Amino acid sequence: MNNFETRLRKYAELTIRMGLNLQPGQHLLIWRNNLDTAPMVRAVAEAAYKAGAHWVNVFWHDEEVILSRYKYAPRDSFDEFPQWLADGMLAHAKGGGAFMAVVGDNPDLLRGQDEDLMARSQKARSAAFKPVLEYVSSDRVNWLVVGAATPAWAQKVFPELSHADALEALWEALFTFCRVDAPDPNLAWQKHIHELTARAQHMNKKRYAALRFRGPGTDLTVGLPDKHLWKGAGANTSSGIAFIPNMPTEEIFTMPHRERTEGVVKASMPLSYQGALIEDFSLEFEAGRVTSVSAQNGETVLRKLVESDDGAARLGEVALVPHSSPIAQMGRLFYSTLYDENAASHIALGRAYPGTLEGGNAMSRDELRAAGANNSIIHVDFMIGSAAMDVDGILPNGSVEAVMREGEWVFKVHS
Amino acid sequence: MNNFETRLRKYAELTIRMGLNLQPGQHLLIWRNNLDTAPMVRAVAEAAYKAGAHWVNVFWHDEEVILSRYKYAPRDSFDEFPQWLADGMLAHAKGGGAFMAVVGDNPDLLRGQDEDLMARSQKARSAAFKPVLEYVSSDRVNWLVVGAATPAWAQKVFPELSHADALEALWEALFTFCRVDAPDPNLAWQKHIHELTARAQHMNKKRYAALRFRGPGTDLTVGLPDKHLWKGAGANTSSGIAFIPNMPTEEIFTMPHRERTEGVVKASMPLSYQGALIEDFSLEFEAGRVTSVSAQNGETVLRKLVESDDGAARLGEVALVPHSSPIAQMGRLFYSTLYDENAASHIALGRAYPGTLEGGNAMSRDELRAAGANNSIIHVDFMIGSAAMDVDGILPNGSVEAVMREGEWVFKVHS
Numbered sequence: 134m135n136n137f138e139t140r141l142r143k144y145a146e147l148t149i150r151m152g153l154n155l156q157p158g159q160h161l162l163i164w165r166n167n168l169d170t171a172p173m174v175r176a177v178a179e180a181a182y183k184a185g186a187h188w189v190n191v192f193w194h195d196e197e198v199i200l201s202r203y204k205y206a207p208r209d210s211f212d213e214f215p216q217w218l219a220d221g222m223l224a225h226a227k228g229g230g231a232f233m234a235v236v237g238d239n240p241d242l243l244r245g246q247d248e249d250l251m252a253r254s255q256k257a258r259s260a261a262f263k264p265v266l267e268y269v270s271s272d273r274v275n276w277l278v279v280g281a282a283t284p285a286w287a288q289k290v291f292p293e294l295s296h297a298d299a300l301e302a303l304w305e306a307l308f309t310f311c312r313v314d315a316p317d318p319n320l321a322w323q324k325h326i327h328e329l330t331a332r333a334q335h336m337n338k339k340r341y342a343a344l345r346f347r348g349p350g351t352d353l354t355v356g357l358p359d360k361h362l363w364k365g366a367g368a369n370t371s372s373g374i375a376f377i378p379n380m381p382t383e384e385i386f387t388m389p390h391r392e393r394t395e396g397v398v399k400a401s402m403p404l405s406y407q408g409a410l411i412e413d414f415s416l417e418f419e420a421g422r423v424t425s426v427s428a429q430n431g432e433t434v435l436r437k438l439v440e441s442d443d444g445a446a447r448l449g450e451v452a453l454v455p456h457s458s459p460i461a462q463m464g465r466l467f468y469s470t471l472y473d474e475n476a477a478s479h480i481a482l483g484r485a486y487p488g489t490l491e492g493g494n495a496m497s498r499d500e501l502r503a504a505g506a507n508n509s510i511i512h513v514d515f516m517i518g519s520a521a522m523d524v525d526g527i528l529p530n531g532s533v534e535a536v537m538r539e540g541e542w543v544f545k546v547h548s
Numbered sequence: 549m550n551n552f553e554t555r556l557r558k559y560a561e562l563t564i565r566m567g568l569n570l571q572p573g574q575h576l577l578i579w580r581n582n583l584d585t586a587p588m589v590r591a592v593a594e595a596a597y598k599a600g601a602h603w604v605n606v607f608w609h610d611e612e613v614i615l616s617r618y619k620y621a622p623r624d625s626f627d628e629f630p631q632w633l634a635d636g637m638l639a640h641a642k643g644g645g646a647f648m649a650v651v652g653d654n655p656d657l658l659r660g661q662d663e664d665l666m667a668r669s670q671k672a673r674s675a676a677f678k679p680v681l682e683y684v685s686s687d688r689v690n691w692l693v694v695g696a697a698t699p700a701w702a703q704k705v706f707p708e709l710s711h712a713d714a715l716e717a718l719w720e721a722l723f724t725f726c727r728v729d730a731p732d733p734n735l736a737w738q739k740h741i742h743e744l745t746a747r748a749q750h751m752n753k754k755r756y757a758a759l760r761f762r763g764p765g766t767d768l769t770v771g772l773p774d775k776h777l778w779k780g781a782g783a784n785t786s787s788g789i790a791f792i793p794n795m796p797t798e799e800i801f802t803m804p805h806r807e808r809t810e811g812v813v814k815a816s817m818p819l820s821y822q823g824a825l826i827e828d829f830s831l832e833f834e835a836g837r838v839t840s841v842s843a844q845n846g847e848t849v850l851r852k853l854v855e856s857d858d859g860a861a862r863l864g865e866v867a868l869v870p871h872s873s874p875i876a877q878m879g880r881l882f883y884s885t886l887y888d889e890n891a892a893s894h895i896a897l898g899r900a901y902p903g904t905l906e907g908g909n910a911m912s913r914d915e916l917r918a919a920g921a922n923n924s925i926i927h928v929d930f931m932i933g934s935a936a937m938d939v940d941g942i943l944p945n946g947s948v949e950a951v952m953r954e955g956e957w958v959f960k961v962h963s
Contacts, residue, residue, distance in 0.1 A: 171612075175616070178617075179620065183620050185622065187622060187625045188628065189621075193583070195586060197586075198590060202593075204597070207573075207600065221636045225630070225632065
């Protein structure tokens, strides 16, 4: 336990100093943390004060109170959200305050609850938080998403273990993914960020017209917009604070062209969506659009997902992650986007990130669409990478270069 | 444990329906609750939703995060408080939202921390919260303070018990004080409130000029202003919601005249003040002012307390509680004002409540002073009642009537 405390403290310090890069005198707002994340939140608050935080505010929530709301609250209340709470967060952001999300959600919390209520609640929340989320996601302040192991989450990831062993195993995994036990974790992270940045730069120079994925059950060509931009890892605020918005982070990612994906792809891991598990599933694409879906389990859910709106049947993201990623090596589903999207190369149905197009953040919706960006109310990642996946880059002149072989990068970068 | 859950649920329902009297469609903000109060907060949230709450917001805080702040935060940050948080609470109040404080503080949390920081922090917090506290304490919305047993608090109250036994004993005490196990708890509370209200009315009709307390080490005459008002138990919002601001509540209380207390008083229980314990102490008064203090332990702290400002050496409250009060019967110090002030007749050094004077809420500071009300930055209650205490009422013509004998009420009221 003493050893655990030491590693937890190292993890917390790493997130504050290397990830968030909290500046002396900054205010910090910690949120999205349920009560079970207390050990991590306490360690983070201490690390933040030691790093010179002026004030650390924590917005705790309790999953049982949320569940009570779904069970007993008036149905018409789900279209509302207390605006003063979102306004307060915006005031914090405009005052230059940093944000940190500590996630440790029970993946099954809302299993079996009314899907309509979930959707309406999400919509009301999104509307209230829109100003602050736009402010934060455009990197006007430094922000970070990190994980904390919690009993319910651990049991879901390690169902074969006892409660205590599952919790220990999940912490062990989180520490490993964040390089806590490296001889010099800061140096390890600097090298890692440097490498991801160099890989994104390499891919940006290449200007591939498409990527081709080949593996068991997969032969998929993902066309890329002319002005696609590969991104990865590090970010900078407008005031010049360098930070890492996600820990862990193993991916470089860009935007597919909404009309240029062709072929078939078989998921390499199950997809957890709104409490349902979609397993052993394949999608076929023609001219960017899903034309057929099949799944051993959850095919109906998958079909509904793809039919959410027009853009839900097209791709919004393609990301490359080597199979040597520490998360991939675990071979487990984490039921948490922060981890699962860093475990394997993946694609996402739905909305594209404007920032993965040159000048995209300043484009109108019509301009984005004309440039090839997809739009949708959904953005759902699923994993396609594995040790058996080859990836080629297809140049505008049709010539082909190897990008990944058997799940690993082919090209070297200086790091 | 099943039995515990049942009683906890009854307790929570009692606080929501009988105490707060939450109205269907009201928003509820729960605060002052640390993470260890989770079982009670969860039960309260469920009871609130079942009673028709539109939304239950919970502002959790963690005592370890607070302690980190005292240990590591920049010293100049203690003069600040995030105004947007207090503004949000005011917005909630102005929208007609109810407030509930669930208290379960560790009495020793800040023991040994810098007293100057505590005072500055309290001052900054009070300044930020002033508008919302004025709104709430003038009963413009319904509000309630209740307790929840927590491990650290339980250990302090029952130091001779194991952790588990102490927690169980404290819950047992809290349930008992709130009449949770009465055959019909609602009816028991209605009778109790009715009796306290009748006692206050009886005392208001009497128009005593003074009360005289006599017991071991005590012979104290507390003069009362001409327009003093006895209060107790029930309250009403301006919109007509009847509620009980404190559960438990056993006292009726009024305002002493700031210049008319004479004699000597010996405390019947120790006084816990800012982490220090003042034991076996006596105070002598002349013309309303403390002229000498003595204590077996903590005499310096007591002396400093009385010297806080001019009004700190004068009385601001006198309250009568019979020794048959269930809290008094425990014979323990609870290190929590909510409980301790309902255990025995008590007096308070410092600020008087304007509402305990006829028309006092509308008076200026000068008018209050002229009417006999004391003012101070402090208001510190300490217990003087016991089974050996007699209380007399002295009428303006000098005649004397028995009010309490051996700690119990002499007069009967219809209930």
